[in-house]
Amino acid sequence: MKKLTIRDIAELAGVGKSTVSRVINNDPKVKAETQKKIRDIIKEVGYKPSAVARAMNNQPIKSIGIIVTRLSSSSENQALSEIIDFFHQHEYEVLVLESRYDCELLNTHIELMVQKQVEGIIFFGFSEQGLINKDLFNGNIVMIAVEQAGISSVTTNSQLAVKHCFEHLKANNAQHIAFLGVHESDIQTGKLRLDAYKQQCQAHNVEPIIYLTDMEYLNGAMGCKTLLKAGADAIICGTERLTGGALVHLLREDKITVPITAVGINDYIRMLNPAIFAADLQYAKVGREAAILLFQKIKGSNKNTDTVVEPIMIQN
Amino acid sequence: MKKLTIRDIAELAGVGKSTVSRVINNDPKVKAETQKKIRDIIKEVGYKPSAVARAMNNQPIKSIGIIVTRLSSSSENQALSEIIDFFHQHEYEVLVLESRYDCELLNTHIELMVQKQVEGIIFFGFSEQGLINKDLFNGNIVMIAVEQAGISSVTTNSQLAVKHCFEHLKANNAQHIAFLGVHESDIQTGKLRLDAYKQQCQAHNVEPIIYLTDMEYLNGAMGCKTLLKAGADAIICGTERLTGGALVHLLREDKITVPITAVGINDYIRMLNPAIFAADLQYAKVGREAAILLFQKIKGSNKNTDTVVEPIMIQN
DNA sequence: CTGAAAGCGCTTACAG
DNA sequence: CTGAAAGCGCTTACAG
Numbered sequence: 068m069k070k071l072t073i074r075d076i077a078e079l080a081g082v083g084k085s086t087v088s089r090v091i092n093n094d095p096k097v098k099a100e101t102q103k104k105i106r107d108i109i110k111e112v113g114y115k116p117s118a119v120a121r122a123m124n125n126q127p128i129k130s131i132g133i134i135v136t137r138l139s140s141s142s143e144n145q146a147l148s149e150i151i152d153f154f155h156q157h158e159y160e161v162l163v164l165e166s167r168y169d170c171e172l173l174n175t176h177i178e179l180m181v182q183k184q185v186e187g188i189i190f191f192g193f194s195e196q197g198l199i200n201k202d203l204f205n206g207n208i209v210m211i212a213v214e215q216a217g218i219s220s221v222t223t224n225s226q227l228a229v230k231h232c233f234e235h236l237k238a239n240n241a242q243h244i245a246f247l248g249v250h251e252s253d254i255q256t257g258k259l260r261l262d263a264y265k266q267q268c269q270a271h272n273v274e275p276i277i278y279l280t281d282m283e284y285l286n287g288a289m290g291c292k293t294l295l296k297a298g299a300d301a302i303i304c305g306t307e308r309l310t311g312g313a314l315v316h317l318l319r320e321d322k323i324t325v326p327i328t329a330v331g332i333n334d335y336i337r338m339l340n341p342a343i344f345a346a347d348l349q350y351a352k353v354g355r356e357a358a359i360l361l362f363q364k365i366k367g368s369n370k371n372t373d374t375v376v377e378p379i380m381i382q383n
Numbered sequence: 384m385k386k387l388t389i390r391d392i393a394e395l396a397g398v399g400k401s402t403v404s405r406v407i408n409n410d411p412k413v414k415a416e417t418q419k420k421i422r423d424i425i426k427e428v429g430y431k432p433s434a435v436a437r438a439m440n441n442q443p444i445k446s447i448g449i450i451v452t453r454l455s456s457s458s459e460n461q462a463l464s465e466i467i468d469f470f471h472q473h474e475y476e477v478l479v480l481e482s483r484y485d486c487e488l489l490n491t492h493i494e495l496m497v498q499k500q501v502e503g504i505i506f507f508g509f510s511e512q513g514l515i516n517k518d519l520f521n522g523n524i525v526m527i528a529v530e531q532a533g534i535s536s537v538t539t540n541s542q543l544a545v546k547h548c549f550e551h552l553k554a555n556n557a558q559h560i561a562f563l564g565v566h567e568s569d570i571q572t573g574k575l576r577l578d579a580y581k582q583q584c585q586a587h588n589v590e591p592i593i594y595l596t597d598m599e600y601l602n603g604a605m606g607c608k609t610l611l612k613a614g615a616d617a618i619i620c621g622t623e624r625l626t627g628g629a630l631v632h633l634l635r636e637d638k639i640t641v642p643i644t645a646v647g648i649n650d651y652i653r654m655l656n657p658a659i660f661a662a663d664l665q666y667a668k669v670g671r672e673a674a675i676l677l678f679q680k681i682k683g684s685n686k687n688t689d690t691v692v693e694p695i696m697i698q699n
Numbered sequence: 700c701t702g703a704a705a706g707c708g709c710t711t712a713c714a715g
Numbered sequence: 716c717t718g719a720a721a722g723c724g725c726t727t728a729c730a731g
Contacts, residue, residue, distance in 0.1 A: 072708055083718040088710060098716055115498060119438040120708035123723045128435070138464045144454040148481060151454075155480065160499065163479045164471065165464060182431055183476065284654035308650075315654055318634045334624075335651050338600035338631055388724055399702040404726060414700055436724035439707045 071114045079112070080105050091116050130160035131361060132180035134190035136168050141307075141333055143191055146211065146354030150189060153358035159186075168193050177203065187361045192220075194254045207364045209357045212255050214373055219364065221357045221374045225255070225330050228346030228378040229263035232303045232328035235344050235380075237271055241301030241326055244268075245276035245294040247287065247313060248305030256282070260305045260330060280309070287312020295325065307331040314339040332381060346378040387430045395428070396421045407432050446476035447677065448496035450506035452484050457623070457649055459507055462527065462670030466505060469674035475502075484509050493519065502681045505673045508536075510570045523680045525673045528571050530689055535680070537673045537690045541571070541646050544662030544694040545579035548619045548644035551660050551696075553587055557617030557642060560584075561592035561610040563603065563629060564621030572598070576621045576646060596625070603628020604635075611641065623647040630655040648697060662694040 073091075077084045082101065089097050090105045097105075108114075122128045131154055135143045151161050162185060166173040173196055180188050187204045192213025201208060201217040210220040229246075236244050246264040249257040261277070268275045276299050280286035287309035294302055302325065304310035310329040314336065317323050329336060329345035336343060353376050360372060389407075393400045398417065405413045406421045413421075424430075438444045447470055451459045463479070470477050478501060482489040489512055496504055503520045508529025517524060517533040526536045552560050562580040565573040577593070584591045592615050596602035603625035610618055618641065620626035626645040630652065633639050645652060645661035652659060669692050676688060 070708095073710095074708080084709080085711075085718055085720095086716090089717085092710080096716065101716080117708055118499075119435055119444070120723095121710080122435040123439060123708080123725090124710045125723080126710080138454075138460040138467075139457060141455060144460060148454045151479060151481065155495075160476075160478055162476055163467060165467065179471075183434070284650060288654070311651060312654060315634070318631070321637075334600060335627060338604070338628060386724095389726095390724080400725080401702055401704095401727075402700090405701085408726080412700065417700080433724055436707090437726080439709090439724080440726045441707080442726080 070117075071112060073116065076105065076108055076112070076114050079108050127184060127186060128160065129158060130162060130183070130185045131365075132162045132164065132176075132183070132185040132188040132190075134164045134166050134173065134176050134180075134188065136166050136191045136193055138163075138165055142331070142348065142350040142353075145350040146191075146357065149351050149354030150358045153355065153362070157362065166190070166193070168195070170196055180204075186365050189357045189361050194252060206369065207361060209361045209364070211353060211357050217371060219360050219371045219373065221353050221360065221376060222255075223348040223350070223353060224375050224377050225260050225346070225348060226263035228330045228348065228380070229260050229303060229305075230267055231346060231378070231380045232330065232344065233264065233267040233271070236301040236303070236326055236328055237273075239301075239326060242273075243276060243298050243300045244273055245278070245297070245299035245302045246305065247278050247280075247290040247294060247302055247309050249282045249309070250279050253282075256306055264303060282306055282308050284308055284312035284315070288316035291316040292320075295322070301326040302328070304329045307333050307336060310336050310343075310345070311339065314343075330378075337383075341383055344380065344382040347381055348378050349376050352376050386433075387428060389432065392421065392424055392428070392430050395424050443500060443502060444476065445474060446478060446499070446501045447681075448478045448480065448492075448499070448501040448504040448506075450480045450482050450489065450492050450496075450504065452482050452507045452509055454479075454481055458647070458664065458666040461666040462507075462673065465667050465670030466674045469671065469678070473678065482506070482509070484511070486512055496520075503677045505677050510568060522685065523677060525677045525680070527669060527673050533687060535676050535687045535689065537669050537676065537692060538571075539664040539666070539669060540691050540693050541576050541662070541664060542579035544646045544664065544696070545576050545619060545621075546583055547662060547694070547696050548646065548660065549580065549583040549587070552617040552619070552642055552644055553589075555617075555642060558589075559592060559614050559616045560589055561594070561613070561615035561618045562621065563594050563596075563606040563610060563618050563625050565598045565625070566595050569598075572622055580619060598622055598624050600624055600628035600631070604632035607632040608636075611638070617642040618644070620645045623649050623652060626652050626659075626661070627655065630659075646694075653699075657699055660696065660698040663697055664694050665692050668692050 073084050073087050076087045087105055090102050118128050133150055135147055154161050164176040187207025189209045192210045208218050210218050212222055214220045248261050251258040265275055276297050278290040278294050280290050291313035304313050313327055317325055332345040332347050356374050389400050389403050393403045403421055406418050434444050449466055451463055467477050480492045503523025505525045508526045524534050526534050530536045564577050567574040581591055592613050594606040594610050596606050607629035620629050629643055633641055648661040648663050672690050
């Protein structure tokens with residue numbers, strides 16, 4: 068039982084290959100009767116047109132690329148899962164690659180995708196990535212987390228999350244609200260959130276207390292300790308890892324009553340402090356939005372959109 | 384600057400298309416001189432043969448599929464990362480799909496991959512998956528976590544991990560060593576580890592104290608509490624989540640001196656208890672082994688191998 | 700060592 | 716409404 072071709076179907080149906088081809092491509096000009104006959108046969112023998120042969124005639128193999136920075140990032144794999152799901156449903160192949168925050172690797176990956184002739188790409192940007200050539204893939208590019216003029220993007224609104232966190236603490240009578248974040252060199256995760264914090268301090272006439280560090284648990288614990296020593300009576304944690312570290316520090320020191328508020332949430336944080344006031348940055352939604360945006364572009368939309376996904380504040 | 388074809392190169396080089404084709408395919412019969420000339424031109428103009436056109440002549444588009452159960456599983460995304468990396472280096476396309484522990488979805492995914500004509504697949508098995516048709520993909524199948532006669536597999540040795548955990552506790556004079564695990568319906572993560580525990584109990588003449596539950600943090604905390612109440616003075620945690628839950632419970636209750644030992648380790652666990660004695664199940668290695676196995680199969684090896692990756696016990 | 704020709708499985712302009 | 720023919724960009728058996 069060898070691979071069936073369009074020719075086999077044509078013979079079985081007693082028509083020409085062209086007609087079979089037209090039916091495959093839903094050409095309405097074929098007589099209804101003929102259509103049915105051919106479709107029945109196709110179904111019966113289980114014929115599938117060769118995607119490769121079609122691709123030779125400019126019916127590109129439907130595929131898109133997606134480049135995450137790290138598969139191990141939970142926010143990224145949430146988004147990734149949605150993106151794969153979306154395109155899978157639209158019968159696209161999805162190629163996944165990891166940039167590992169490495170510009171060169173990112174560019175190699177992009178080049179590869181160009182060569183593979185994917186119809187578009189979605190990728191997670193990072194601070195050092197440099198400018199991306201926006202004309203690649205006929206402009207079918209969607210960036211997540213980072214914005215660039217001329218390229219559609221989807222970002223989280225972490226600034227708003229910081230604001231909510233701040234206001235929540237303020238409303239609970241915290242006086243010395245501190246910020247535990249990552250270095251400003253990381254624009255998205257570091258600088259933007261820090262700036263939002265500073266802005267709140269100014270608005271509420273609060274003296275800033277700031278600790279910036281690397282995105283590791285131990286640093287979170289250390290930062291928490293330092294901030295408390297510096298007089299903080301409430302802390303806004305800028306990332307999930309720092310939140311985790313801070314919470315464990317408080318548990319250890321038996322200071323769980325210190326109000327902690329967080330930008331980003333995950334199961335570990337929920338477990339460490341089930342009642343935490345935190346921002347769910349909605350990465351699943353980010354993925355979905357990015358997928359929809361790219362899909363529209365592929366279908367011909369040429370407008371660029373910068374979508375901002377709003378956080379959902381949670382407290383159980 | 385339109386797409387270059389083999390014809391363009393042939394004309395530029397003043398040779399026939401066949402000769403260019405031979406050079407592309409590293410046919411040694413082409414005169415060295417001619418080869419060089421053609422290669423130079425190819426490099427100069429940046430010509431890339433069309434994978435699609437090649438695919439029409441039985442030079443399949445090099446691609447493999449991989450089906451994880453959950454992208455959000457850290458063990459799986461560790462392995463996935465390695466697999467993608469490996470095949471990317473060998474210039475393969477990698478299609479990633481999620482089965483979500485759903486048999487039907489798994490089968491749909493496999494069918495899709497058949498249709499996409501990937502050369503082989505790697506997938507993460509789970510207890511309910513049912514028998515997989517081992518003749519698909521010319522037998523180029525590698526299963527992770529689950530074994531099936533006639534299909535190559537890569538598994539972790541979690542039983543050995545349990546043994547090490549047990550012996551470690553025993554060596555530290557624990558008398559009542561308990562086991563906190565997931566239900567036996569989950570063969571790999573539940574039953575096998577539980578059995579290993581029971582076996583150790585018998586070997587060391589220890590009365591088993593067992594708590595089986597779902598794989599959630601809260602259950603881990605609850606289980607830990609229950610086991611301590613039942614008289615346990617040391618606990619072996621069967622999964623990362625349960626370990627996390629147990630450790631937080633101990634932190635909360637100020638009982639961190641209770642020796643906990645764990646099958647599986649991650650950054651959160653490390654942070655909660657930097658000195659924990661735990662088994663790193665080596666999922667990155669699992670991924671690498673699976674990739675190598677599949678690659679060998681694709682290259683023609685037809686022997687089936689059941690690889691067991693040994694855990695590395697760690698304690699800082 | 701190399702080229703002309705046939706063929707891979709489709710699509711589509713052309714002619715009817 | 717439908718078929719014969721040309722063409723997509725390669726590979727490869729054949730002949731030289």
